[in-house]
Amino acid sequence: MPYVNIKVTDEGVTTEQKAQLIKGVTDLLFDVLGKDPNLTFVVIDEVPLTDWGVGGLNVAEFRAKHATQD
Structure with a gap:
């Protein structure tokens, strides 16, 4: 029973992107x-x-x- 915890910064990750992450990780584990x-x-x-x-x-x-150093 795998449990995967993904942490991302709160910068507008969409519901669709989250669904892709969930499916992709699930498929990878399979x-x-x-x-x-x-x-x-x-x-x-x-x-x-x-x-x-x-x-x-x-x-x-x-x-x-780092933006000021570029």
Whole structure:
């Protein structure tokens, strides 16, 4: 009974995109591991940019810093 948790930043991921992620992950687990799609759980969490960190900064700060360096 696989459980997959996908975390993405909350930047307008559409219902259709989420459906594609759910189906794609479910299909992958079936194709690679033979896991029953009816017993595969996929959860998508949307995380605010200020709650996601990279390089010691939240994503909003990280992007702002690197945008000025380009």
